[in-house]
Amino acid sequence: MADNGKFGVDLKLDQVASRQDDLVRILVPLSVNLIDLGLDIESRWSLDKQPTNVAEGRLSKDDGNVMHSRLLTKKQLSEMALGIRELSKKLASLKVRLKVRNVFLLTKAHDEELISITRGLAQWLLSQERDEPYIVYVEDTLKQNKIFDAEGLQKGNPNYEGRLKYWNNELTRRHPHTFDFVISLGGDGTVLYASWLFQRVVPPVLSFALGSLGFLTKFDFAHYQDTVTRAFRDGITVSLRLRFEGTIMRSNKDHKPSHGKKRDLVEELIGEEGEEHRTHKPDMTFHILNDIVVDRGPNPTMSTIEVFGDDEHFTTVQADGICVSTPTGSTAYNLAAGGSLCHPENPVILVSAICAHTLSFRPIILPDTIVLRIGVPYDARTSSWASFDGRERYVAKLAPPFPNKSSKSLPINLIPPLPIHAPPL
Numbered sequence: 001m002a003d004n005g006k007f008g009v010d011l012k013l014d015q016v017a018s019r020q021d022d023l024v025r026i027l028v029p030l031s032v033n034l035i036d037l038g039l040d041i042e043s044r045w046s047l048d049k050q051p052t053n054v055a056e057g058r059l060s061k062d063d064g065n066v067m068h069s070r071l072l073t074k075k076q077l078s079e080m081a082l083g084i085r086e087l088s089k090k091l092a093s094l095k096v097r098l099k100v101r102n103v104f105l106l107t108k109a110h111d112e113e114l115i116s117i118t119r120g121l122a123q124w125l126l127s128q129e130r131d132e133p134y135i136v137y138v139e140d141t142l143k144q145n146k147i148f149d150a151e152g153l154q155k156g157n158p159n160y161e162g163r164l165k166y167w168n169n170e171l172t173r174r175h176p177h178t179f180d181f182v183i184s185l186g187g188d189g190t191v192l193y194a195s196w197l198f199q200r201v202v203p204p205v206l207s208f209a210l211g212s213l214g215f216l217t218k219f220d221f222a223h224y225q226d227t228v229t230r231a232f233r234d235g236i237t238v239s240l241r242l243r244f245e246g247t248i249m250r251s252n253k254d255h256k257p258s259h260g261k262k263r264d265l266v267e268e269l270i271g272e273e274g275e276e277h278r279t280h281k282p283d284m285t286f287h288i289l290n291d292i293v294v295d296r297g298p299n300p301t302m303s304t305i306e307v308f309g310d311d312e313h314f315t316t317v318q319a320d321g322i323c324v325s326t327p328t329g330s331t332a333y334n335l336a337a338g339g340s341l342c343h344p345e346n347p348v349i350l351v352s353a354i355c356a357h358t359l360s361f362r363p364i365i366l367p368d369t370i371v372l373r374i375g376v377p378y379d380a381r382t383s384s385w386a387s388f389d390g391r392e393r394y395v396a397k398l399a400p401p402f403p404n405k406s407s408k409s410l411p412i413n414l415i416p417p418l419p420i421h422a423p424p425l
Contacts (some may be wrong), residue, residue, distance in 0.1 A: 004058065004388045006350050007214050015230070016148070020074065025135055029151040033345065034115070044201075049349070073228055073344045083321055088345075089410055090259055091240060092239075092240075093110055093237060094189060094237065094238045094240070095235055095236070095237050095238075096182060096235060096236060097234070097235035097236075098181065098204065098232070098235070098236065098240055099180070100134075100180045100181045100183075100232045101132050101133075101134060102133055102134075102135045102137065102138045102178055102179050102180045103125055103134050103135070103136050103137065103179075103180065103181050103182075104167065104179040104181065104182045104183070104203065105118055105121060105122060105136060105138050105139075105181060105183050105185070106139075106182060106183070106184045106185065106186070106190060106194050106197075107138075107139070107184075107185040107186060107190070107194065108185075108186050109139050109141045109142060109145075111186075112147055112211060114185055114186065115142065115145060115147045115148050116148075117185060117210065117221070117267075118138065118142070118148065118185055119147070119148050119149070121151065121152065121183070121224065122136045122138060122164065123153060123156075124225065125228075126153075126157070126158070126159075126160045126163055133159070133163060134163065135163050135165060136163060136164055136165070137165050137166065137167045137178075137179065138150075138164070138165075138166060138167070139166065139167060139168070140166040140168045141256065141367065142166070142349060143166055146202060150164060163195060167179075169197065172197040172198055173197075173199065173201055176198050176201040176202070176203070178203060179200070181203055181204055181206065181232075182194055182198075182201060182204065182205040182206070183205075183206050183207075183208070184205055184206065184207040184208065184217070185208055185210050185221070186210050186211045187205075187209070187210065187211015187212050187213045187217060188213040188214065188215050188216045188217060188218075189211065189213070190207070190211060190213065190217075191205060191207050191214075191216040191289075192289055192290055192390075193216065193287035194390060195243065195287070195288070195389070196289075196389055197290075198215060199286070199287045202286070204236065204238060205237075206219065206227070206228070206231060207219065208220070208224060208227075209221065209222040213333050216328070218384060222391065239242045239345075241289060241326070241327075241328050241344055242326050242327055242328065242344075242347060242373065243287050243288060243289050243326065243391050244287070244288050244324070244326055244349075245285060245286070245287050245288075246285065246287075246288060246292050246386075246388055247282050247283070247284070247285040247286075248282075248283045248285075248313070248386070249280040249281065249283065250280065250281055250282075250283045251280055252280060252294065260394070262378070262379075263378045263379045265306055265375045265376075265378055267326050268280075274319065284374045284392075286388040286389075286392060288326070288388045288389040289326060289328055289329065289388065289389060290325065290326065290328060290329035290332050290333075290336060290389045290390070291319055291323050291324060291325040291326065291329040291332060291333055292323075292324045292386065292387070292388055292389075293322070293323050293324075293333060293354075293386065294322050294324075294374060294385070294386045295321025295322075295354060295383065295384065295385055295387075296320050296321060296382060297322055297383070297385035297395060298383070299382040299383065299384075301381055301382050302318055302319055302320055302355075302357055303317075303318070303319060303320065303321055303322075303376065303382065303384045304317070304318055304374075304376065304377060304381065305317045305318075305319070305321075305322050305374055305375070305376060305384070306374070306375045307322070307351070307361070307372075307373070307374055308372070308373035308374070308375070308377070309310065309366065309370050309371070309372055310370055310371045311371075311375075315396060316360075317353050317356065317359060317360070317361045318356070318357040318358060319353040319354050319356040319357055319361075320354040320355040321354040321355075321384070322352070322353055322354060323337050323339065323350075323351070323352045323353075323354060323392075324349060324350070324351055325339065325349075325350040325351075325352070326349075326350075327343065327345070327346050327347075327348060328344050328352070329345045329350075330342035330350055331412055333354075334350050334352050334363075337352040337354045337355075337363070338351065338352055338363055339351075339363040340350035340365060342365065347365060347367070347368040348367060348368055349362075349366045349367075349368060349370070349372060350363070350365055350366075351364050351365075351372070352364075361417055383395055400417050
């Protein structure tokens with residue numbers, strides 16, 4: 001956010017129906033029988049086709065034709081809730097078999113030991129004899145790396161020619177479907193980087209523990225040949241992880257409040273001012289696996305932050321900042337800020353104040369159906385900073401000629417989960 005002004009966070013999460021559509025979009029490429037998973041909701045919970053009165057969920061037109069409503073009986077509602085719960089249980093232990101050919105290797109390009117390990121893994125994959133030989137993608141920075149020695153690797157066996165390729169950020173952004181599987185070599189930060197690279201479609205990620213933290217890295221690299229062979233041959237159990245979508249909203253500097261009043265963030269977000277005028281416009285969007293943090297940055301004074309839920313004003317927080325975390329990110333900054341630990345399968349949002357000035361706002365866990373907005377008011381004393389998974393840090397500056405300190409907000413939408421932790425069946 002290069003222009004002058006302040007910003008906030010707006011957290012939007014889709015409803016259950018939208019989440020099911022997203023899951024279908026993720027699972028279909030994995031060749032899963034969705035009907036067996038229980039996604040045939042319409043047939044299981046179809047409405048009664050016999051004529052009924054309005055009280056039972058049907059409306060009549062003047063021409064005598066019957067118009068179906070979307071009302072449910074108590075029994076249908078109970079069955080639907082139970083069916084969704086059963087579907088959630090099945091998704092938590094989903095087993096799939098993948099057709100893998102294009103393997104994406106992700107490692108720390110600045111770590112010489114890991115570069116050597118990556119070379120050994122790439123050589124082993126290229127040497128496997130199969131009907132469709134593996135095509136291995138490594139980061140383009142390794143092409144000229146002396147330790148990786150790409151030229152020597154391909155000269156050693158003519159069958160490797162054309163099967164060692166290179167990826168960059170542009171390729172992962174424009175053509176994510178190119179890759180069938182990701183193998184992560186590092187710690188939790190490397191897994192987070194995989195999520196960051198694939199901002200839309202995320203291939204399954206198998207993560208080997210070669211870093212300092214291991215909440216997301218469950219496999220010992222000493223047994224990588226057996227682990228990878230079984231995963232590709234026998235199938236994998238997939239853990240679906242929730243991600244947030246954060247969009248920076250830039251304030252419309254040309255907007256003039258009605259009746260000559262000063263601009264007010266609360267009024268613009270949930271009041272008549274926001275309903276009648278376009279006060280903000282969307283800018284950059286990021287998909288995050290860990291957390292979104294709005295903090296005071298290098299400023300010596302604390303931040304003032306407004307928190308909204310759906311169309312209601314929750315509270316005003318005075319603190320060093322605020323952390324909005326996914327269940328996966330509950331063990332990161334959220335935990336250090338005093339937030340709760342959360343199982344990764346819980347569809348929730350964790351919100352924690354960072355070094356709060358008062359006890360007026362304590363850590364809270366919100367449902368994924370809520371629309372959460374976090375904003376820095378126009379009359380705040382200092383600017384604030386926002387970061388996404390510890391990357392892409394943005395600041396809203398305070399400076400003339402904008403005395404009203406134009407506001408920014410960050411809407412965060414639920415998106416398809418990231419499949420990680422892929423143990424063999």
